[in-house]
Amino acid sequence: MSSFWKRSRKTDISFLFYLLGFSLVLIVCLAVCVLHNSNRTMWDTTLQYFRSRSLLTGSDAVQLKWSHAVNSRNALAQALSGPSHMIEADVIMRAHDPMEPIMAHPPDTDSDITLKEWLEKVKMNSKGIKLDFKSLEAVSPSLALLEDLLAEPDRPLWINADVLSGPNGWTAPVDFQAFLSLVSGLPAQTVLSLGWTTGWTVGTNNPGEVSRTLCINDVSSHPVSWPLFTQRRTDLY
Secondary structure, three states: OHHHHHHHHHHHHHHHHHHHHHHHHHHHHHHHHHHHHHHHHHHHHHHHHHHOOOOOOOOOHHHOOEEOOOOOHHHHHHHHHOOOOEEEEEEEEOOOOOOOEEEOOOOOOOOOOEHHHHHHHHOOOOOEEEEEEOOHHHHHHHHHHOHHHHOOOOOOEEEEEEEEOOOOOOOOOOOHHHHHHHHOOOOOOOEEEEEEOOOOOOOOOOOOOHHHHHHHHHHOOOOEEOOOOOOOOHHHO
């Protein structure tokens, strides 16, 4: 009898481990499906916008052309007249009166174009938009300026901020909880392009908070895009 109970107990424990393993696999599969569907929806919406206007053929996101750091009148004019589908620019608050959102990347503190002027020119075109917020204080007044643009539900709108401390990042990240709270009211198709500060040093340990990205994915109802930073290891060649 004692031998029977030992075998039975061993069987129960084995079955328990089997259930735990199966549950873990199921959870991982569900997480992958959710992330895959979110990513697919994000790109499908963006690509469909350009395909519907005969500005893009095919369904590969690599075909999208980007203009980056469009932070001046001249850069904006070139981007609007060029072949780019998406225009990316940086937003900060002007460091002096009149205090308003402007297009500039730190350490710059001023610009020859404000966000209001920038949006007025862009909305007359069919380009998609990505705004990279360099400070939390610029977010709220910028969202108010975006109201007219948000009336166009199909236009791709990506909202970016570095919300985590990345490898050797020397700048303070934007507070992600405060940022997510401010942008939570944006239309559901708005893509949150969340990133982390960087300051990569070759040949050294580069710690960061990338593991916290899963937590942020869980609390956002919007499609979330994360950047991929790569460093070529020249010492391997």
